[in-house]
Amino acid sequence: MVPVSQETGQGASSIHEVLERVCRVMHIAEGFLPPAHAIAWGVASAPFVVHGVRSLTREVREHPESTLLLGASGAFTFVLSALKLPSVTGSCSHPTGTGLGAILFRPPIMAVLGTITLLFQALLLAHGGLTTLGANVFSMAIVGPWAGYGVYRLLRRWDVPLMVTVFFGAFVADLSTYCVTSVQLALAFPDPSSGFLGALGKFGSIFAVTQIPLAVSEGLLTVIVMRLLVQSSKGELTRLGVLLTRSGERKQEAVAR
Amino acid sequence: MSRNARINALLLLAVAALAVLPLVLGLGDHKEEPFAGADAEAETAITEIEPDYEPWFSPLYEPPSGEIESALFALQAALGAGVLAYYFGLRRGRRQGEQRAVAAAEAAAAPRDTPEGD
Known part of the structure; x- marks a missing residue:
């Protein structure tokens, strides 16, 4: 890697500056997790992706009409993870777009769609990497969708309006992805003096500031797409349980009692 | 609007x-x-x-320059945007087609119901 050896000489003045640079990375770069970490994250991610492939094939077999919407969810992730946006910290990062698919089709299916996006970026763009694919899949395609979906379900249970739940679902999916990335980096590269927790604290604090405006953008974009879906695909959303029919609501209440 | x-x-x-x-x-x-x-x-x-x-x-393949890299990023965004646009376009077309079919069926049925109709 030529750019690395060229730029190392310049040196960063403080550890804070160094950490700030690492934190801006969305996907961990190729070869930048020690082999043991890379293998461990790969092993952790594999079952989720396998399970996701099975739920994806089941969904397509049972509801062939949902293939189009599945494609659209994957496409949303493609668009958003290609959008590098400036943030208030003066650096660029990009959203993940995994919240929408997780809300529509549940997180396991998003594990597959997110992995496809990450593979595309790793193979064609040298963004992320094959050796770090496991770690990146874990943060963006597994933890992000599950966290976002969890918040979405929780808020729905409290009768929060649909679009508000969608916003916070997408917001949390985006932000939690970056939190996991910072944990992964802190585990692999603990601070020489304060160790893992010190590195995590620094990573986390900088992450939050850089990523919050982008997570807000992602939430708003997801709300726009969901609004368009509500206009165009009522039947599909009702079948997926995102839109509740009157009788469905009553049924749910009955179940709750 | x-x-x-x-x-x-x-x-x-x-x-x-x-x-x-x-x-x-x-x-x-x-x-x-x-x-x-x-x-x-x-x-x-x-x-x-x-x-x-x-x-x-x-990386097995690295874009040779920043320009190529941004072109590939644009390609990624374009692919995604294309599929999304296809989805919403198809939905809209289907909805309009259904409305038109319903209107045509009503128009075909209407003349027989009205007394002045031939």
Whole structure:
């Protein structure tokens, strides 16, 4: 890697500056997790992706009409993870777009769609990497969708309006992805003096500031797409349980009692 | 403009504002390289925390220049946007087709019901 050896000489003045640079990375770069970490994250991610492939094939077999919407969810992730946006910290990062698919089709299916996006970026763009694919899949395609979906379900249970739940679902999916990335980096590269927790604290604090405006953008974009879906695909959303029919609501209440 | 379209436009405007404000306010001015791409710098940073760390694997394919890389990123966004546009276009077309079919069926049935109709 030529750019690395060229730029190392310049040196960063403080550890804070160094950490700030690492934190801006969305996907961990190729070869930048020690082999043991890379293998461990790969092993952790594999079952989720396998399970996701099975739920994806089941969904397509049972509801062939949902293939189009599945494609659209994957496409949303493609668009958003290609959008590098400036943030208030003066650096660029990009959203993940995994919240929408997780809300529509549940997180396991998003594990597959997110992995496809990450593979595309790793193979064609040298963004992320094959050796770090496991770690990146874990943060963006597994933890992000599950966290976002969890918040979405929780808020729905409290009768929060649909679009508000969608916003916070997408917001949390985006932000939690970056939190996991910072944990992964802190585990692999603990601070020489304060160790893992010190590195995590620094990573986390900088992450939050850089990523919050982008997570807000992602939430708003997801709300726009969901609004368009509500206009165009009522039947599909009702079948997926995102839109509740009157009788469905009553049924749910009955179940709750 | 319908109320729906106006809300969507406002949401888009908010996203655009979130992206443009950091640039307008010059929030990147304190940096040597404001709003830089993160990857290469992050790689440098890790080698600075752990000077002995050697990346043990390099990408199979690396875009030869920044221009090619941004072209590939644009390709990724275009692919996604294309599929999304196809989806919404198809939905809209189907809805219009259904409405037209219903209207045509009603028009075909109507003349027989009205007394003045032949």
